[in-house]
Amino acid sequence: MTTAPQPTSVPPPGLALGAVGGAGRPGSSRIACPLPDGGLLDVGSLATAQRGPFPDLLTAPNLDRLLDAGAPVWREVVDWLRSWRDDHEKAVAHRLPAEGLVPVLPFTVADYVDFYACEQHARNAGLIFRPDAEPLTPNWGHMPVGYHGRAGTVRVSGSPVTRPAGQRAAGDFGPTRALDVEAELGFVLGGPVPGPVPVDDAGDHVFGVVLLNDWSARDVQGFESRPLGPHLGKSFATSISAWVTPIGELDAARVPLPEHRDPALPHLTPREPARGLDVALSVYLNGHRIADPPAADLYWSAEQMVAHLTSNGASLRAGDLLGSGTVSGPDRDGFGSLLELSWNGRDPIALPGGPPRTWLADGDEVVITATAPAADGSRFSLGEVRGRIRPA
Incomplete structure (x- = not known):
């Protein structure tokens, strides 16, 4: 993924959720979260390995099922993800490879x-x-x-x-x-x-x-x-x-x-x-x-x-x-x-x-x-x- 031309001092990404897939491999997407150092965290892998909340929602190919679940579920997932995202050593095993990934539409747009x-x-x-x-x-x-x-x-x-x-x-x-x-x-x-x-x-x-x-x-x-x-x-x-x-x-x-x-x-x-x-x-x-x-x-x-x-x-x-x-x-x-x-x-x-x-x-x-x-x-x-x- 390319980065935009920006001023010399670029703030790190905040906690966010999206979906990435392999270039040229439609249907292989997964939910990811950007890390402060520019890497990507495999959210579904982390949720499964660490028994995080609602792994069935987080191993989906995009955010559709999470959006459908409602605000109490969103808040629990975001609170849990925040604690892991800030602990780089624990998250390292669930980093996605730096190459070969492209962003996909993070959710299906309803209206x-x-x-x-x-x-x-x-x-x-x-x-x-x-x-x-x-x-x-x-x-x-x-x-x-x-x-x-x-x-x-x-x-x-x-x-x-x-x-x-x-x-x-x-x-x-x-x-x-x-x-x-x-x-x-x-x-x-x-x-x-x-x-x-x-x-x-x-x-x-x-x-x-x-x-x-x-x-x-x-x-x-x-x-x-x-x-x-x-x-x-x-x-x-x-x-x-x-x-x-x-x-x-x-x-x-x-x-x-x-x-x-x-x-x-x-x-x-x-x-x-x-x-x-x-x-x-x-x-x-x-x-x-x-x-x-x-x-x-x-x-x-x-x-x-x-x-x-x-x-x-x-x-x-x-x-x-x-x-x-x-x-x-x-x-x-x-x-x-x-x-x-x-x-x-x-x-x-x-x-x-x-x-x-x-x-x-x-x-x-x-x-x-x-x-x-x-x-x-x-x-x-x-x-x-x-x-x-x-x-x-």
Whole structure:
């Protein structure tokens, strides 16, 4: 597995779970955990040899059965795994070989919903497309706006992305000329349950966090989103990181949400103030860092997204994936999409050693990384989500 171009001082990976398989050997995957020194721990082997909790779940080829088991089981497994991961000498017998392994999709994506939960991104999009009107639509501050995406095209980090074709304008069908990146957090759900899910119970259904890139064909999206929402401009590919960070590992990253000015719908108001995540993302284009979006600026929490998603009676399934929507900060160097960084193509982005970009070119590689604070005051890595653009 390759590593992203990063600053010289790279925090170690945090406790996370994923799945790896042998290159060219489909069906041979197993659950793994990254070790602080860069190695991989065979979680199923360790659970079997050391009589850990729920070895039948941990010897599975991916996280599906664990997600299905519910929050009490997740917490027991994560607590047990933490004690072993921190004891390098005991874990050495269960390390996976350094070569010949590739990440596979860590869980089967049941449903995928992408939200629009960052106010700065929503404002920027409004200023770009409705410069003479109020940037935010009237509903935006009252509920988490979102659209139902395509689960079948979610792919693991490192998978290539083929430039999609679509209807760019009336009578104009062809490969997109405005391929974009969207830096997001993804929330992995488990513990299947019928809706509605009260906001105060929603946290028991959030297993963990992945990094997510919601690739977007802006010209296709712009033509087809009148009056309905994104369809072919989004459905061709969504990339997620290979590792899922359990939500309990992000306790030290919990921060108050930005102040809400509009009254939220009643089902979105918890007994205790809702909290977000202080996760610092970075976006790299061909090895050059172009943005540092701050996830602490997300306006809605994962728990509010779950509560709103199920408020009409929709059920949850293990493996549901929720995207936060593009994360953007108040300054240009915190914008999480090329739409904003180039202001819809008006302001090209300079890249060292190459031509500037307004949109992604064939051969471009995008890498999104992130770090979060640990309980001891240090920071740890949430891994990366990486993808290279192939020609149409």
